Amino acid sequence: MVLEFKPQGIYCPTGDFFIDPWRPVDRALITHGHADHARWGHGRYLATQAAAPVMRHRLGDIHLEEIRYDEPRRIGGASVSFHPAGHVPGSAQIRVEVGGEVWVVSGDYKTAPDRLSEPFEPVRCHSFITECTFGLPVFTWTDETTIATEINTWWAANRAAGKFSLLGAYALGKAQRVMTLLDPSNGPILTHGAVENTNAVLRAQGLDLPDTVAVTPDLKAADYPGALVLAPPSALGATWARRFRPAATGFASGWMRLRGVRRRRAVDRGFVVSDHADWDGLNSAIAETGAENIYATHGYTEIFARWLNAQGYNAHVVPTEFSGEPLDDGEAA
C-alpha cells in the first residue's frame, strides 16, 4: 500500500510520513491550515507556501518547510507533490507516488472557483482518498454571483431598516470569501478580531481583500450605522455581539442548505456558502481522477461509498477512528 490508515492518521510507510495526522507524529504533510487538519505538536511540517503564513499564525513556532504547488519532492522512497484543492487559500491535495502507483489525498476541496482560492485541479491517480462532507444529492450549491446578490440584498434591506447585519462565517477562509462577495457601496465592513487576524495574514501574502474595520473594545457601533459585521459563528450569540443592535443575523455555511440546521442555528438568514464540493462537484472530481479505488472519509462515508460502488468504483469507507474528530456541523464547512 502506498498509503495506510493508522490511529494517528493517513500514513505513507515508504516515505515514513503522515498526512493531516491528529496525533503528534514526527513528520506531517498538511493539506491546509484549518484546525482539524493542521494540528499542534508534530516534529516537522510540510505545507504549501500559501498555507504557511496562516499555519505559523495559528500554530506559532513550528518547524515548517514550504513547497510550491506542483513542485516534485522526494521523501524517502516516495515522490510527493501538492496541488490546488480550491478549499481555502493555500489548500492542497497531496499526491504520493511509490513505484509507479499514485495515490491522492484530497484534504478538503471545492471544485467551483471562488475569488480567493487557487482553483481546484483534478489529479490523475489510481487511488483517491476523498472527503465527502456534503456527499448527498440534497447538497447542491448555487453560483457565486447569485450568493453575492442574496447577501448584498439582505445587507441593503437591513441597512434601510436601520439594522446592523451580523454575519457568522468561519474565521479562516469562509469569512474572507464572503468579503470578496460584498458590495462595499452598501456600507462599512466590520470584523471580529479572529477574522481580522486572518485578514492581516492573507493581505500580507498579497491577497486582495476589501477594506475592513476591526472591532476593538472602544469601537462605537453608532459610528458605523448599517455596517455588515463579520464574526465567527460562536461570537454571534455572545456578549461581544450585543453592541450591534438592532441587528439581523445571518450565517454562511453549506449546512444552511438544510432548513432544519438553519432553524437550529436560530439566525434570521442562512446563506448557502460552502468551501466544500457539492454532490455534483464530488462526483465530477472523482471521475476526473480516473481512480479505481476510492476511500471516503469525513462525512456521509457509508452512503457515499455505497453510491460509488454502484457507479462501478471500488469504494471503501475510512473508519471514523482513523479520520479524527470532525468540527461541529455548521461551524466551518
Place this chain on the structure above:
Amino acid sequence: MKRFTALYTAIDQTTKTTVKVNELARYFAAAPDDDRLWTVALFSGRRPRRAITTTRLREWAAERAGIPLWLFEESYPIVGDLAETIALVLPPPTRNHENSLSDWIASLRALDKKDDDARKTAVLAAWDQMEAQERLVFNKLLTGGFRVGVSRKLMTRALAQATGRDEAELAHRLMGDWTPDTTTWTTLIEAPDASADLSRPYPFCLAHGLDDTRPEELGPPDDWYAEWKWDGIRGQLIRRGGEHFVWSRGEELMTDRFPELARARDHLPDGTVIDGEVVAWDGTGPMPFNALQKRIGRKRAPKKLLAEAPVLLLAYDLLEEQGDDLRDLPFATRRARLDALLMDLPQEAPLRASPLLPFPTWHDLSETRAQARGARAEGLMLKRKDSPYHAGRKKGDWWKWKLDPLTIDAVMIYAQQGHGRRANLFTDFTFAVRAGNDLVPFTKAYSGLTDAEFRKITAWVRKNTLQRFGPVRQVKPEHVFEIAFEGIHQSPRHKSGVALRFPRMKRWRHDKPLNEANTLDDLHQLLAQYG
C-alpha cells in the same frame, strides 16, 4: 403561489413573532379571498386531502433526480423533512408559472379522480415549474403537515391587524369544523354573526405551569379556587338547537366517539356550553389515561369497550347559558351558575361538577396536592375567582400546579435522528432497565435535553453504533439518563409490561455508570405503587 411562498419564506426566516405577525398581516391584507381563506385553513391545520401517497412521491422524485431510491431514502432522515428532501434533490426548473395558491390546491384535488400515470405527469410538470423553495411549499401541500412556527394565536393576531377586527372574536370565528369548501372568506371573517354555526366551540382558556412560582406569590388564598387537575382530555360540551357536540382541545369533533355524553341532552337546556375534562370513569373515580386512550382511538367504540371504559365529563366551567356568552363574567359567578345547573342531576347523568377543593392556607393546599395521586389526579388547577374566561393561554389567572414527576434511571440503547429543527441530530432514544445481565427496553423519550447535549450525544452515537436497523441505531449501552414521567400503567403490549405517560429525559446522569441504572424490579415496584 409565489405570494404564499414568499410569506412562507419570510416566516421561516425569522424567529421574531412581531415580524411573523407583520408578514402575515401584510399577506392577509393583500391576497385574493380564495388564497387567504386557504392560508387560514392551512395554518389552522386544515389541509387538503392527501391525493398521492408519499411512497409515490419518493419514487417519482428519485427517478426525476436520477438517483436510486435507496439514496433518496438515506437522504431523507438527514434532511429530516420529506417535502424538503424532494425539493432539494430535483434538478432546477425549466419553466415558470403564474398559478395562485388556490389554483394549485384545486388542481391537486382534481388528481383525486385520476389514475397514477396522470398524477405523476401532473406532479412532475408542477415540479418543473418551481424553484426549490416553491417546490417545498407545494410538496407540503401534497404531504400535509404545515408546521411553520405560526401558532393559531399568531395567525389570529395577524388577521386582527389586517382586518381591524377584535382578536377574541376572530379566534371564536376560526373554531369549529369549517373547511374552505364549506365557507368563504366573507362568511368566516367578515359576516355579522359569528355564532351562526351551531356547533362552533369557544376558544379554550389555557393555563400556565406554576413551575418556579411559589403559590404564596399569588396573593391571598381567598382570591382563588382550586380543583384537581385530571388526566383526561379537555373537552367542550355544546348543547344548542336540540343537538349536542363534543369538541376536544385540538378542535376535533368527538361527539360520536363518546355516545354516553348524548344523554346530556336530557339534562341540559338548549343554549348551554360547558368546559370540562372527559375521563374514563369506573363508578367511583377516573380510570388511568390508557383506558381513555382506547376510547379515543376508536371512532365508534364497540359495546365491550363502552362497558369497560365508560366516559363522563367532569365539568369545571360554564361558558354559555340560555344562549348568552358568559365568558366575561368572573369565574366565581360562572362556577356558581354551573353548580346550580348541575346540582339536581341524577347520578346516572354523564356529567358532574369537578369538585372545588377548599383551602384556608397555601400550606393546606400543598398538602392536598400531595394527595393528588390518591385522588387519581395529576396535580391541581388554580383559577382566580374574578378571572374572565380568556381565549388561549394568558398568564396570571389560571395555573397548573402539577405533581413532581416520577423518575427512573435508564440506559440508552437505541437512537434515531429527529425531524425538522432536529434533523441530522440524534434526538429520539429508546431506554432500557437492567434485568440480570439483560437490558429490557421500556420507553422512548425525545425531549428534555439542551441543543448542546443533543449535539454531544449525536457525536457519541455516530462513533458508538453497534448495528443499524434502517434509521434506528443500536448503540453501546453506556449512558444513563434520568427519565421523568407522569404516570405508569400495566401494558401487555410492551416487553417490559409497563407503559409510561409523558416520558422525557430529565437529566443526563454522567455520574452514573451502567450498573447503577434502575432494574426491571424497580420499574415494577413503581407500577405496584402508582399504577
